[in-house]
Amino acid sequence: MDLWFLPGLLGGLLALVFGALFTKAVKDKRTNGELKYGALLYVLGLCCLVFVVFAVWAYFYDENIRETTSELIAVVGLFLGFGLGAIFCFGEYFKVKGHFDADGIEFYTPWTGLKKERWDDLVSAKFNASMYWYTFEFKSGKKVRLSSYLLGHGEVLALLKERGHNL
Secondary structure, eight states, X not given: OOOTTHHHHHHHHXXXXXXXXXXXXXXXXXXXXXXXXXXXXXXXXXXXXXXXXXXXXXXXXXXXXXXXXXXHHHHHHHHHHHHHHHHHHHHHHHHOEEEEOSSEEEEEETTTEEEEEEGGGEEEEEEETTTTEEEEXXXXXXXXXXXXXXXXXXXXXXXXXXXXXOO
């Protein structure tokens, strides 16, 4: 019997369990008003970088890659896909920062810039299950999206529940 699908199924199941355990641990982590990513994103970026180095090595040292179009496309796909993944992970890890207190939130991402808002101006707070982040919309029209992988997001949720928002 051929069980070609079993490794993918087991890998997906392990990723699901690991993701659930990790986000639970991150939610319970206390950061005293600071929002930042933990080491997981840095390690993920390093893993992506290792795959990029492997793809570059394979291109220069494996003669068969340049002979077969399909292998060349696969190596270039590895290089581009994991290269973009590494840039994204390192960009998130090193650049996404924020602070919050009982009055408001100040949050910076390289993708949307700096947002500084007061909790009194909060119009809506919703959880996006498909992206696994919380979206906070303010009277100014600005939206702050906090990933469930951010250290400190649990404290923000507790603060908002105290203020009467149901998340």
